[in-house]
Amino acid sequence: MAYDLEEQEQLANLKAVWKQYGNIATWVLIAGLGSYAGWSYWNSFQQSKSSEASVLFEELNKAVAGKDDKQVQRVTSDLKERFPSSHYVEMTVLIAAKSAYDSGDIKHAKELLNSIVGTTKNEEYRALAKIRLSGILLDEKSFDDAAKLINSDFPEEFLADQADRRGDILVAQGKVEEARKAYQTALEKMKDKSAGKPLVQIKLDAIGGTTDKS
Numbered sequence: 001m002a003y004d005l006e007e008q009e010q011l012a013n014l015k016a017v018w019k020q021y022g023n024i025a026t027w028v029l030i031a032g033l034g035s036y037a038g039w040s041y042w043n044s045f046q047q048s049k050s051s052e053a054s055v056l057f058e059e060l061n062k063a064v065a066g067k068d069d070k071q072v073q074r075v076t077s078d079l080k081e082r083f084p085s086s087h088y089v090e091m092t093v094l095i096a097a098k099s100a101y102d103s104g105d106i107k108h109a110k111e112l113l114n115s116i117v118g119t120t121k122n123e124e125y126r127a128l129a130k131i132r133l134s135g136i137l138l139d140e141k142s143f144d145d146a147a148k149l150i151n152s153d154f155p156e157e158f159l160a161d162q163a164d165r166r167g168d169i170l171v172a173q174g175k176v177e178e179a180r181k182a183y184q185t186a187l188e189k190m191k192d193k194s195a196g197k198p199l200v201q202i203k204l205d206a207i208g209g210t211t212d213k214s
Contacts, residue, residue: 056082060092069103072096090116090125097132110136117149127158134165143173160189164200176207184210 056079063071076096079089097112113136116129130149137146146169154162167182183204190197204210 060095064095064099067099067102069099069105072099073108090120090122094125094128094132097129101136106136106140123155124158127154127162130154131158131161131165134169138165138169138172141172143169147173160186160194161196163189164196164203167200167203171203171207179207180204180210183207 056075060072060075060079063069063075073096076092079092083089093112093116097109097116100106100112101109110133113129113133116125117133120126120129130152134146134150137143137149147166150162150165150169163182163186167179167186170176170179170182183200186200187197187204190200
């Protein structure tokens, strides 16, 4: 696909933004939602007064803080084995996926995220996993697979993050005008004080800003 000089400049601008903020764009926009979900389920889980689970969770916290991915994966495996029916285990798997990603084990990160996408009955967890997995696929230039994942159904509270990721994928595919619309949708659906809003605005500005011609 050929682009005029203006579009070429816009794409170059966004590539520069992506180079600086790429990892952030892959994970941070849903960190707040993930933390909230984890906290909610952890509070519920604590009510069961399971001392063993409490010990394992503390081990997980220490492993994450120490960037010890091997320990993170071991604790996650233990939790999955001992508490297979707990929703809290699914959040632990999401944490383990991020740990694997940060440590460079992209294959395992994808396996963990796919396990959530394919098996969970919790729509919020599935949405988190799909957004994170589509970011990895985008990094790998698997644009069609990323688009298929992000264009599936999402809960209402994740529509802004879905639109933002769709914009990233459309830019990578060279569909600048569609990407603008996606970023605008993301901004419209985000709350005014949303932590991810400034980054989406940066990406929109990098490809020429608003599509409103009036």
